[in-house]
Amino acid sequence: MKTVSAIELDAIDRNMLRVLQTDGRISNVDLARRVNLSESACLRRLRALENAGVISRYAALLNERAVGLPxxxxxxxxxxxxxxxxxxxxxxxxxxxxxxxxxxxxxxxxxxxxxxxxxxxxxxxxxxxxxxxxxxxxxxxxxxxxxxxxxxxxxxxx
CATH class of the missing domain: 3.30.70.920 (Lrp/AsnC effector binding domain/regulation of amino acid metabolism (RAM) domain)
Known part of the structure; x- marks a missing residue:
């Protein structure tokens, strides 16, 4: 696993991360609206968080019981x-x-x-x-x- 050092996150970054952690499939349009940014500014920030390693990947969380691994x-x-x-x-x-x-x-x-x-x-x-x-x-x-x-x-x- 790649080692990433902590970066300085402002209130908007933190808000974006909270939203993304609950809905990783949210569109950039909806994310921008939720965090009160323009679509282009939201996308720039999102790419910066990805490039800095703050967002390491996007994934679906599976129900372990439902897939037979209880x-x-x-x-x-x-x-x-x-x-x-x-x-x-x-x-x-x-x-x-x-x-x-x-x-x-x-x-x-x-x-x-x-x-x-x-x-x-x-x-x-x-x-x-x-x-x-x-x-x-x-x-x-x-x-x-x-x-x-x-x-x-x-x-x-x-």
Missing amino acids: LSVFVTVTLASQAQATLEAFETAIAGVPEVTECYLMTGSADYLLRLVVRDVDDLERIHARALTSIAGVTRVSSSVAMRTVVKRGALPV
């Missing part, structure tokens, strides 16, 4: 070494596991925290055996199944 599983992974080559090898391998929706390099007792979406416990067992524990350098994998989502925001508090 279980969220949080997995901690400990590696045998924190050498750069070991970390890079793990990150390359884990990027190829489609059920991994998020992966974070962590401080603390485990090296990585993953979020997986799976169909059921059998699906988790298959991924655990064939994908997670088969990656070179993995010494420990610990999984916790989420019983219920309490808060899950798709929007940042800008």
Whole structure:
């Protein structure tokens, strides 16, 4: 993932981002109207936010249950070494596991925290055996199944 440094956002930028986070398919005409800008000024600002990396992409948020992936599983992974080559090898391998929706390099007792979406416990067992524990350098994998989502925001508090 590309590292982006924070940029100075004014009130109009923040307002645009709030609108876009709730409706990423809004037309430039409607966005301009909502943030009280001309269409050309709105488009210029939007392109500047995209070019600065503030807006990294546009996507549809899917309902995990509706697509047959009702279980969220949080997995901690400990590696045998924190050498750069070991970390890079793990990150390359884990990027190829489609059920991994998020992966974070962590401080603390485990090296990585993953979020997986799976169909059921059998699906988790298959991924655990064939994908997670088969990656070179993995010494420990610990999984916790989420019983219920309490808060899950798709929007940042800008």
